[in-house]
Amino acid sequence: MAKENKFKLLVTGGGTAGHIYPVAAVVAEAQVLASKEGMPIEVRYIGSYGAYKSFLEQNDIDVRGVVNSKLRRYFSLYNLIDVPKFIFSLFQAILGVMAFKPNVLFSKGGPGSFPVVLAANLLKVPIVIHESDAAPSLNTKMASKYAELIALAFENAKNYFEGKEVLVTGNPIRKYLLSDPISSKQAKGYFGFDPNEPLVLVLGGSQGATRINDLILEGLTELLDVTQIFHQTGISKYEDVLERVGELSSGGDWRFRERYKAIDYFQKDIRIALQAADIVISRSGSGVFEIAAFSKPSILIPLSTSANDHQKVNAEVFVSAHAAIMMEETNLSKRSLINTVTELLNDPDRLLEVGLAANSLHIPDAASNLAQILLKYK
Numbered sequence: 001m002a003k004e005n006k007f008k009l010l011v012t013g014g015g016t017a018g019h020i021y022p023v024a025a026v027v028a029e030a031q032v033l034a035s036k037e038g039m040p041i042e043v044r045y046i047g048s049y050g051a052y053k054s055f056l057e058q059n060d061i062d063v064r065g066v067v068n069s070k071l072r073r074y075f076s077l078y079n080l081i082d083v084p085k086f087i088f089s090l091f092q093a094i095l096g097v098m099a100f101k102p103n104v105l106f107s108k109g110g111p112g113s114f115p116v117v118l119a120a121n122l123l124k125v126p127i128v129i130h131e132s133d134a135a136p137s138l139n140t141k142m143a144s145k146y147a148e149l150i151a152l153a154f155e156n157a158k159n160y161f162e163g164k165e166v167l168v169t170g171n172p173i174r175k176y177l178l179s180d181p182i183s184s185k186q187a188k189g190y191f192g193f194d195p196n197e198p199l200v201l202v203l204g205g206s207q208g209a210t211r212i213n214d215l216i217l218e219g220l221t222e223l224l225d226v227t228q229i230f231h232q233t234g235i236s237k238y239e240d241v242l243e244r245v246g247e248l249s250s251g252g253d254w255r256f257r258e259r260y261k262a263i264d265y266f267q268k269d270i271r272i273a274l275q276a277a278d279i280v281i282s283r284s285g286s287g288v289f290e291i292a293a294f295s296k297p298s299i300l301i302p303l304s305t306s307a308n309d310h311q312k313v314n315a316e317v318f319v320s321a322h323a324a325i326m327m328e329e330t331n332l333s334k335r336s337l338i339n340t341v342t343e344l345l346n347d348p349d350r351l352l353e354v355g356l357a358a359n360s361l362h363i364p365d366a367a368s369n370l371a372q373i374l375l376k377y378k
Contacts, residue, residue: 010102014110015050029371048112093119132286170363187276201277208234219334
């Protein structure tokens with residue numbers, strides 16, 4: 001496509017934090033690098049943006065949506081709806097790419113991104129894709145056929161792309177997360193926790209994790225005997241969790257006021273929460289790399305229904321590097337979770353070893369390296 005003097009970066013992804021935040025991290029680095037080179041840059045996002053349209057716009061990214069559809073490996077009556085939606089989204093993407101005339105497309109994968117990849121390929125726009133999981137999604141596997149470069153977070157994911165140009169870049173992390181570091185004690189005090197007591201941070205993502213929420217609440221009385229709890233519940237589950245905690249604390253137990261706090265979803269304060277934590281309990285999507293960046297030991301509970309079981313594969317990579325403890329949903333009970341938390345808190349040396357091993361899986365310059373690759377298409 002004909003190019004203008006201005007560098008035009010097109011980005012796409014699914015509408016979840018695991019797709020949007022890495023895109024924003026790469027874009028921010030590209031904007032900084034372009035500015036240093038004195039090169040005007042314009043960034044446009046075409047795809048599914050979920051609840052993150054305003055977040056993208058706040059990062060100087062123009063946002064255009066496409067109809068969302070799901071690609072399935074199996075027969076489903078839903079395909080009767082999604083196939084027409086996919087065709088319509090492809091036409092939307094073609095029109096969007098034609099109007100923008102980008103130098104390059106960066107795709108983070110996820111629902112809504114594949115029509116944009118196809119459109120870019122049809123219009124001869126170079127394509128760079130990034131995969132955050134150790135077991136690539138169907139979307140990524142299909143998009144890889146059209147990509148000039150496939151960037152990966154996990155080394156072992158290279159096995160899925162034989163004969164393709166592959167580069168292990170790590171997972172892009174928003175730079176501000178690692179800015180202005182403070183001590184764990186300062187971070188605990190920021191949220192009103194006792195700086196001298198251990199703190200377990202529970203992360204379930206913006207949507208929350210019902211199974212993890214249930215386990216925390218079922219074991220909360222005993223957990224509060226050994227640790228403080230900072231609980232990210234998920235936006236839609238916050239009120240329910242507060243109601244259940246209120247029932248648990250109806251006897252006036254002081255620990256529920258002073259040793260437990262719930263939040264619906266972290267925005268920028270996630271960096272302080274991660275610095276405060278002694279242990280993180282989390283799903284094992286791409287967020288594991290933010291935990292690793294802070295050298296935090298984690299208990300990973302993979303989502304048992306994740307596509308291609310990618311969360312379990314991610315967790316297994318961390319476990320094999322002694323960088324996390326994995327607990328599978330199928331065998332998980334409040335007793336096993338309480339015992340694991342207690343054992344870890346009673347073994348400071350192991351906490352340190354696991355945290356350092358996790359940090360070894362984090363590649364600090366992932367976003368900057370990807371931005372440099374994209375700007376080569378000027």
